[in-house]
Amino acid sequence: MQKIVITGIGMINGLGKNTQESFDAIVDGKTSIDIVSLFDIEEFSVKIASEVKEFDPTAILGKKEAKKADRFIQLGIHASAEAMSDADLLIDNKLPDDIADDMGIVSASGIGGLPNIEKNSVICNNRSPSKISPFFIPSSLVNMLGGFVTIQHNIKGPNLSVVTACAAGTHAIAEAYKTIALGGATKMLVVGAESAITGAGIGGFAAMKALSTRNDDPKRASRPFDKGRDGFVMGEGAGALVVESLESATNRGAKIYAEVLGFGESGDANHITTPTQDGPYRAMKAAYDMARRNNGGELHIDYVNAHGTSTPVNDKNETAAIKQLFKDNQESPPVSSIKGQIGHCLGAAGSIEAVVSIKAMKESIIPPTINQITSDDDCDLDYVPNKARKKVLNIVMSNSFGFGGTNAVVILKNYKG
Numbered sequence: 001m002q003k004i005v006i007t008g009i010g011m012i013n014g015l016g017k018n019t020q021e022s023f024d025a026i027v028d029g030k031t032s033i034d035i036v037s038l039f040d041i042e043e044f045s046v047k048i049a050s051e052v053k054e055f056d057p058t059a060i061l062g063k064k065e066a067k068k069a070d071r072f073i074q075l076g077i078h079a080s081a082e083a084m085s086d087a088d089l090l091i092d093n094k095l096p097d098d099i100a101d102d103m104g105i106v107s108a109s110g111i112g113g114l115p116n117i118e119k120n121s122v123i124c125n126n127r128s129p130s131k132i133s134p135f136f137i138p139s140s141l142v143n144m145l146g147g148f149v150t151i152q153h154n155i156k157g158p159n160l161s162v163v164t165a166c167a168a169g170t171h172a173i174a175e176a177y178k179t180i181a182l183g184g185a186t187k188m189l190v191v192g193a194e195s196a197i198t199g200a201g202i203g204g205f206a207a208m209k210a211l212s213t214r215n216d217d218p219k220r221a222s223r224p225f226d227k228g229r230d231g232f233v234m235g236e237g238a239g240a241l242v243v244e245s246l247e248s249a250t251n252r253g254a255k256i257y258a259e260v261l262g263f264g265e266s267g268d269a270n271h272i273t274t275p276t277q278d279g280p281y282r283a284m285k286a287a288y289d290m291a292r293r294n295n296g297g298e299l300h301i302d303y304v305n306a307h308g309t310s311t312p313v314n315d316k317n318e319t320a321a322i323k324q325l326f327k328d329n330q331e332s333p334p335v336s337s338i339k340g341q342i343g344h345c346l347g348a349a350g351s352i353e354a355v356v357s358i359k360a361m362k363e364s365i366i367p368p369t370i371n372q373i374t375s376d377d378d379c380d381l382d383y384v385p386n387k388a389r390k391k392v393l394n395i396v397m398s399n400s401f402g403f404g405g406t407n408a409v410v411i412l413k414n415y416k417g
Contacts, residue, residue, distance in 0.1 A: 001294070003246035004177050005415060007254040008087025010079040011355045013237030013342040014050035018082055023359040026341045027388045029370045033218045033233050033343055038197050046206040048218040049197045050235035050343030070113035070139040073148050075238040075348075076193030080149045083240035084189065087254060094154040104157030104185040105146045106175045108168035108192035110347030110402065111201070113140030118200045145193055157185040165402025166307070168192055169239060169350025173410050174263040176243040186248040192351030193238035202234060208273065212310065222344075223371035224308035224337035225315045225379040232309040235343025239351030241358075256415040257358050261395065262291030268405025275314050275401055280307075281321035283407035287397065288325060291411040295395075301326075301333050301411070302391065303366050305357045305398040306383075308337020309344055316378040318399065323381070334391070336384040340370040350400035354410060361393040361414040 009019055014032025016022030025032075032050045041047045057066040057074035060081055066074065084090050095103060120136040138144055143161035150159055158179055162171045169192030176188035205211050212231040214221035222233040249256055264286030268279035292299040307318055319335075326332045338356055345352055360366055365388050372385040394414050401407045 001181060004180050004260045005244055005246050005249050006241050006257045006260065006358060007244050007249050008083040008242030009240065009257060009355045009358055010082025010086060011237065011239040011352050012052060012075055012078050013345065013352060014052055014235060015342055019355060019359065023356060026338050026356060026367050027365055029368050029386060029388065031219050031341050031370060033221055035218060036197060036202065039199055044202055044206065046202055046211045046213055047215040048221055048233055049202065050233060051197060052236055068135045068139055069148055070116045071195035072109055072113060072193045073139065073145045075195055075236065076107065076145045076191045077149055077152060079193065079238035079240040080189060080191045083242050084153055087242035089242065090153065100154045100156040102157055102185055103155050103187040103189065104159060104179060105150055105155050105189045105191065106160045106162060106172040107143060107146035107149070108162040108172035108347050108351065109142045109145060109194055110163065110165045110168055111194065111196045112142040114196045114201050115198050116140045118198050145191060149189065149191060155189060164406045165404055166344070166346050166349055167400040167402035167406045167408040168347035169352065170354065170398065170400035170408035170410050171265065172351060173241065173243065173260065173354060174265060174408060177260050177263060180243065180245050187242060187244045189240065189242055190351060191238060191240040192348040194346040194348040195236040196346060197234055197236055205234065210311065220371045222310045222340040223373065224306070224310045224339055224369050225319070225376065225383045226372045227374040227376035229310045229312060229315060231311055232339065232344040235345040237342065237345045237352055238348050239355045241351065241354060258361060258415050259413040260410065261294050261413045262287045262411040264290065264409040266407045270405055273403050275317050275405065277317040277320045279405055279407045280318055280399065280401050281324050283409045284321060284325045284397065284399065287409040287411050295413070299395065300330055301395055301397050302393045303333055303360065303396045304335040305353050305396060306335050306337045307399045307401045308339055308369065310339060314401065319379045319381055332381055334366055334382045334384050334389065336367055336369040338367050350398065350408060353398050354412065357396045357398045357412055361396060364390060364392050366391050
């Protein structure tokens, strides 16, 4: 089977508006979690999140087009433009016509245009159905992220979309791989984006008791694998990757970041919101087995970028699944979660964390798990607590698990030519 590689990356989150700015802040252990400013939070039991501050969508879309796109689309367009430019594919911001048919897109989000859904529902109920915006539906659909991006960059190949909760960004990488492997395109743009920091978003997750309630200490509210963890903190942002066949990348002289060595997918078939150990383990095992086959029958994972949500059940079960995977293969590698720094970006988490994993390999450094203060007997791996660690990384695993028991794992190999 042909090798499939990554030739462009881009991201935006609460810590930065481009890849390098974001990654540097993550490695430094900074956090963007603070009191919510996007709406009036006074009556809510949870008042904290990681927001992208001072974001101007008109800089990439113009005022007229920006009004047509929900915030998750705006963030996704921003990250996509960086990845496409990084891959050196654009001329005057467009894909040339002679290769436009041969490049596609997989967009991903867990919820999509929740701000516009909320806003127009209020308009419908409190004012009149006739006052609903004509752009309400087009700006809210998850697949319209791909629609906007393809129009902006002249991408005419397969236009796909993934909506699998917090696993969506990683599933999108797997879908891009499959499309290229089956000959549907030679290049695919993957973009995961989310912006659900609204009254309905915060209120809904709070009603499920899924969110941290440390409103008085937002900087230390998200604490993956710590004994005192009490829920995740909502984040927003986007991550984008250009995925390409090695032959295509080599022929056009592209710089290559990493090879997509393997991926795994599974379902828990257990509970709509409570994760299991078995489902994540089987997704990791499938990714591990595929990566080993693609790596000549041998595999050594140097680092695991964990889902690590800071919820009591996920962190315990993910730890157990990681230990189960490696007990017969190798010593468990270092593990870390960046959700203490940028919150949980839901459907964008997997794509953002894949970009972070690639940067970690390229800069030979493992991002820390911040706010890990008190050890937990159920979480007893090396989580790189509080301070980044220099380490040569050749192969990394990135985990994403979502409500409904949907799991996705990707394994990436540092490309050295």
